């Protein structure tokens with residue numbers, strides 16, 4: 001959108017009431033200064049602190065009229081049609097007098113054809129004014145503008161300190177790219193903080209930038225920023241998922257270089273509890289080298305009764321501004337399994353989610369995870385919704401060995417001191433989580449006895465565990481049968 005062109009058109013058309021929701025007051029003033037340069041109209045600004053100030057003179061002319069009604073009366077008396085930027089008028093919109101005066105000016109009753117522009121962070125108009133208003137959204141700064149902003153902040157810092165700012169070129173390029181989606185005011189505040197924190201701009205500023213950006217954008221509170229993404233090395237097995245991600249990484253991160261390849265959109269990970277679906281979501285983000293944001297579908301309903309859809313919409317829009325990122329929808333079945341009993345909310349949520357998944361253009365890769373396939377709506381499983389549906393089964397003997405090795409090493413124990421094939425054989429039917437639990441429990445036994453963990457203690461712990469696959473054998477078997485016809489094995 002070209003803001004200046006749009007504003008110019010509105011002013012030329014003598015639009016009586018314009019609403020602009022922004023905190024970037026300077027940008028509004030600059031834009032209108034530009035517009036009046038072409039359309040020669042008096043430009044005024046009003047704030048409760050300064051009153052009315054005429055801005056299109058070399059020496060601004062000020063009329064201190066702090067009272068809102070008197071200000072509006074003064075505006076009505078002006079006989080030359082002018083543009084009036086009214087900052088933070090929102091609290092006064094509750095008064096009958098303010099509303100009536102505004103309506104009279106806007107409807108040009110006893111007044112010249114002025115253009116009133118209401119500017120503020122959030123503006124809610126009463127019905128009678130809403131109908132007469134035109135809302136303008138200022139477009140967000142583009143790459144070039146963000147690069148300029150970063151440069152100007154660096155220069156300001158250098159001027160202030162008399163030193164040269166240390167800038168890592170590649171990090172600065174990524175910072176500029178990741179500032180996209182923010183307003184100028186927010187971007188400037190974050191850049192200042194990044195510079196002032198360590199008097200430099202380097203690679204360690206990127207995670208801090210993503211965190212700051214996330215906090216600004218997560219107004220719904222439904223998203224969680226996952227600081228610890230995993231690497232593929234932290235996940236045993238899931239070979240197909242790892243390969244799938246590695247092949248798509250370059251296209252996901254730099255889509256423009258591969259015009260014939262569709263950017264990857266998302267995968268659904270279905271599977272047995274505790275087999276590493278959550279870990280895989282973290283590793284996919286690590287594999288793509290993108291931040292991971294989790295959407296808590298379970299609380300979407302509880303937390304915002306009656307506002308579910310709006311909050312989902314806001315949350316998904318926020319993820320687009322964080323792009324490139326991975327959006328992890330944990331336990332997706334919990335959010336979509338309402339059937340007809342919730343007044344149709346879960347059906348509408350599903351509809352919105354599917355449309356968004358199909359249509360959004362930002363590089364947001366969705367990883368949805370689910371345990372209970374019988375609760376998943378069939379629309380979600382239809383071809384083309386996800387790029388792939390992976391089934392995460394109980395680990396094979398080889399993978400179980402890998403899981404033991406991984407978790408022993410994590411606790412500074414050497415797998416070479418253990419009989420790995422024997423451990424793998426004893427843990428037939430165990431999930432990764434259960435293997436990890438057995439190691440933890442054996443470590444406690446060791447601490448209370450011989451001191452160090454050995455094969456016998458570990459075997460004891462395994463023998464003492466009844467895995468879920470045994471306790472819920474029928475469910476696991478049914479899940480496998482269901483998945484074999486519909487999913488790609490993750491391993």
Ligand SMILES: Nc1ncnc2c1ncn2[C@@H]1O[C@H](COP(=O)(O)OP(=O)(O)OP(=O)(O)O)[C@@H](O)[C@H]1O
Pocket residue numbers: 234235236237238272273274275276277278279280371403406431432433434436
């Ligand atoms: N393939 C694996 N490799 C390494 N560790 C694993 C693996 N699978 C499970 N684990 C261990 O088990 C823990 C729990 O697994 P995770 O939460 O990823 O399983 P899940 O499938 O998401 O389970 P749930 O459905 O119960 O949420 C992990 O944090 C990890 O320590």
